[in-house]
Amino acid sequence: MAPTRVAAKDAPLVVGDRAFRSRLIVGTGKYPDNATMVAAHAASGxxxxxxxxxxxxxxxxxxxxxxxxxxxEKYCLLANTAGCYTGDEAIRYARLAREAGFNEFIKLEVIGDRETLLPDVEELVRAAKVLVAEGFQVMAYTNEDLITALKLEAAGCAAVMPLASPIGSGLGLLNPFAIRTIKRRLSVPVIVDAGVGTASDACVTMEQGVDGILMNTAIAEARQPVEMAHAMRLAVDAGRRAYLAGRMPRREVAVPSSPTAGMLD
Amino acid sequence: MTGNTIHVVVNGESRELPGNLTLLQLLDHFGLDPRTVVVELNREIVRRPVLAGTTVSHGDTVELVHFVGGG
Structure with a gap:
């Protein structure tokens, strides 16, 4: 596949001490088989x-x-603490992940509820502080609450990752206002994590101005994961470009696109 | 426990293992590659360079973890 042209004025996505050209981060779970996963990763860019x-x-x-x-060597591995329900458990998993010896990045998740998989933000912030002090580059999965996002940034997280909608739900971006607010108020990268279902969701999410998207199920559970991975790559790129280009204002009235002058009698 | 064997809980299951086993030998016992597995002994991570010098004792708890697919 030919590489997509990087938008002219776009900077790389910088998280901690690493810079990335792609603004799409993908998971490795739930693929029908490993060959499909490998091909989907390649197609996603x-x-x-x-x-x-x-x-x-x-x-x-x-x-x-x-x-x-x-x-x-080809992919930066981002280990997660998925499935952890306390800060201490997440800290234990993060330390084990780091010991595997690839990097200091950890996608910190502390889940607070089994039905919704929504985060326990109190434990999340506590665990983030501990891990940052231990030298981890913490990328924190959180809800779309500004105050929690601000606390995570103050705790020293390398990136804050609010959800679009619950993990694995595919419901898309439910609260664009909250995501825009978080993006506007934080200095660290804001990467939307979880909830994107299809390419249009990814595009709309990127149009809010966030720095990137992390997704797993939307690609892995697509009927054709490799095709969906490619679609997501294009959608993330399209949304990013549209954001950088700056959309036209919304109007409650029609405005003609063709000249009103010069009409025949 | 008979003779030179010990009981160790490995990944949540009690296992009968030969005595005087090092953690590196334990990995080999289970056919695991030390380059892709991280070892926790009694809740403390044991770094790779010291696996060969760390002996497992009767009643120890060992966790062997690796990376799997996830989101």
């Missing part, structure tokens, strides 16, 4: 992929871990 930390299955020890399919 992503430079960062998320991974989870779990016990090795000792009775199926020949089963390959995800690193047999992802080249850590």
């Amino acid at each position: 992503a430079e960062v992929v998320t991974v989870a930390v779990r016990r090795v299955d000792l009775d199926r020890s020949k089963e390959e871990g995800i690193l047999h399919h992802i080249d850590p």
Whole structure:
């Protein structure tokens, strides 16, 4: 696939000490098979992929871990603390992830509710402070609440990642106003994480001016994940360009596009 | 426990293992590559360079984790 032209005035996405050309971060979960995942990653143009930390299955020890399919030289691995329900548990997972030896990045999740998978923001902020003090570059998954986002930034997070809608819901961007507000008020990158369902969701999300999007299910559970990965790449790029280009004002009345003068009698 | 064997909880399951086993040998016992597995012994991470010098004792709890697919 030919590389997409980077928008003329666009800067790279800088998170902590790393700069990325792609503003799309993709997951590695729930793909029908590893070959599809690898092809989807390539089609997405992503430079960062998320991974989870779990016990090795000792009775199926020949089963390959995800690193047999992802080249850590080619992709920046972003380990998550998915499935953690307390700050201490998330801190434990983050330390294990760092010990794997790839980088200091951690996608910090502290889940507060099993039905909605919404974050426990109190524990999230507490865990973020501990991990930042330990030298982690924390990218914090949070809700679309400005106050929490500000606290995460003050805690030293490298990026704040508010949700578009609940994890795996595919409901799209439910609160564009809140996302714009967070973006306007924070200095660190704002990367929308979770809830994007299809390409138009990604495009609208990027049009809010956020720095990037992280998604997994929208690609992995598409009928054709590789096609959807490509669509997401184009949508993120289109949304970014539209944001940089600056949209026309919304008007409650029609304004003709063709001259009103010069009409025939 | 008989003779030179010990019981160790590995990834939540009690396992009978040979005595005087180092963590590096434990990984080998399960056919695991130390380059892709992170080891926790009694809730403390054991860094790779010291796996070969750390012995597992009867009653220890070991966690062996790696990266899997996730979002």
